[in-house]
Amino acid sequence: MKYFTPDLLAECRSLDPEVAEAAAAKWQRRAAAYRKRLQEIHHRLPLGVRRLMRSITLHDAYLLTTNLAKERGRPQFFLSFKLADGDGRAGVQLRYDMVKPLKVVLHEGTAAAGTILFALYDEFDVSEDGTLTHSILMTGGVETRVRFTNLLVTLFTRVVAPGRGRSNIKELAEMAAS
Amino acid sequence: MARAAPPPVPATPTPFRAERMGGPDGAVEWWGDPLTDAEVIGRLQNEDDVVVRGPSWRGNRDEARRVTVLAFGGCEEDSPHGGPMSLPHFHPDGRFPKSTYFLTRFPRRMLGNGNRQNRRRG
Numbered sequence: 001m002k003y004f005t006p007d008l009l010a011e012c013r014s015l016d017p018e019v020a021e022a023a024a025a026k027w028q029r030r031a032a033a034y035r036k037r038l039q040e041i042h043h044r045l046p047l048g049v050r051r052l053m054r055s056i057t058l059h060d061a062y063l064l065t066t067n068l069a070k071e072r073g074r075p076q077f078f079l080s081f082k083l084a085d086g087d088g089r090a091g092v093q094l095r096y097d098m099v100k101p102l103k104v105v106l107h108e109g110t111a112a113a114g115t116i117l118f119a120l121y122d123e124f125d126v127s128e129d130g131t132l133t134h135s136i137l138m139t140g141g142v143e144t145r146v147r148f149t150n151l152l153v154t155l156f157t158r159v160v161a162p163g164r165g166r167s168n169i170k171e172l173a174e175m176a177a178s
Numbered sequence: 179m180a181r182a183a184p185p186p187v188p189a190t191p192t193p194f195r196a197e198r199m200g201g202p203d204g205a206v207e208w209w210g211d212p213l214t215d216a217e218v219i220g221r222l223q224n225e226d227d228v229v230v231r232g233p234s235w236r237g238n239r240d241e242a243r244r245v246t247v248l249a250f251g252g253c254e255e256d257s258p259h260g261g262p263m264s265l266p267h268f269h270p271d272g273r274f275p276k277s278t279y280f281l282t283r284f285p286r287r288m289l290g291n292g293n294r295q296n297r298r299r300g
Contacts, residue, residue, distance in 0.1 A: 004257075012266070013255045017236045024235065024266060027257045035262065059259045060269070085198070116272070121259055 001135050001143060003034040004121035006107040009137075034123060041126045048151035049124055049132065055155065056092060060084035063117040063138065064091070064161050066172055068102070077102055077146055079136075081119060082159045091159035096148035099131055104176040106169070108141035115140035115169060142169060144176075191232030191241035193218045198227060204264025215248060222249040222270075229265070242268050 008030065011023035042050070061081035069076045080093040122136040135145045196208040208229045213221065218228055222245070230238045230245075246253040250270035258264040 004259075009257060012257045017239070020239070021235055024257065031258065031262070057260045059256075120256065 001121065001123055001137050002125065003030040003123055004137060006137060006141050006143070009120070038124070044126045044130070045124065045132070046150050048153050052094070052151065052153045053124070056083060056089060057085065058119040058122050058136065061092070061119045063119065064159070066175060068175055068178070077148075079144070082161065089155045089157065091156035093154040093156070095152040095154070096134070096146045097150040098146060098148050100147040102176045103145035104173050105143040105145065106141060106173065107143060117142060117169070140169065142172070144172070187233055188212070188231055189233065191230050191237040193228045193230050193241070193245060195221065196227040196229035204258065204261030206263070206265055215245065218245045219249040222246065239266070246270065
């Protein structure tokens with residue numbers, strides 16, 4: 001995360017009003033800077049990314065599954081979420097065509113094993129060589145960073161996730177390392 | 179046609195009924211008379227939104243936290259997301275139910291926008 005960083009979020013949540021108010025102002029500036037950045041790179045974002053940004057927000061979305069696959073030798077990464085406010089859309093699956101290994105950053109060192117993962121904030125960016133990055137900061141200070149060339153978005157009208165109730169952070173980290 | 183001026187900000191942080199508007203800018207619409215604590219709690223527990231309006235960011239935040247804790251026994255704070263008019267808000271601990279409590283003020287840059295703004299309904 002370059003703009004909506006976990007450190008700044010922690011400051012925004014501070015019980016010290018001096019710290020929180022200054023951080024809130026900084027957050028507004030960061031949000032404006034990110035919107036400007038998105039405008040700059042908009043023409044370089046593939047259709048799936050633009051569709052995602054246009055149609056839903058991942059904020060408060062409940063992480064259901066993370067899956068890795070290989071399609072004709074090329075790695076793909078799948079994330080599925082149950083959406084909090086989807087305007088009739090219950091969930092979403094994101095399928096990335098990855099160009100570099102998945103990164104999982106644990107900003108709080110070790111998140112509690114029982115932490116349920118919700119998406120908080122996400123950012124897209126494009127590097128000089130055209131590689132796209134989607135960073136998603138989740139509860140427990142868990143951040144996934146996917147570097148990809150294309151994104152396929154599938155919206156679900158109904159989501160059922162039997163047996164959910166634990167975060168699987170350890171398994172997610174192992175997936176990044178594999 | 180002249181645009182109606184926004185209603186005056188209450189002298190103390192005051193909760194109102196609210197609803198997030200659809201669209202990418204994250205705007206919030208609010209309406210009605212000020213809510214009592216009991217009305218706020220009922221609304222939040224019913225997964226409806228509330229907005230606090232008042233003269234200061236800190237006062238609004240404190241009041242939003244207070245009533246969210248009253249309703250759920252705990253809370254988690256989130257910074258604005260989802261658009262230029264989105265507001266900071268509180269969730270209950272664990273994010274369920276997904277009721278959201280908004281803090282608000284009228285940022286100066288929003289007041290000149292006649293189409294989309296955090297505004298009073300009606």
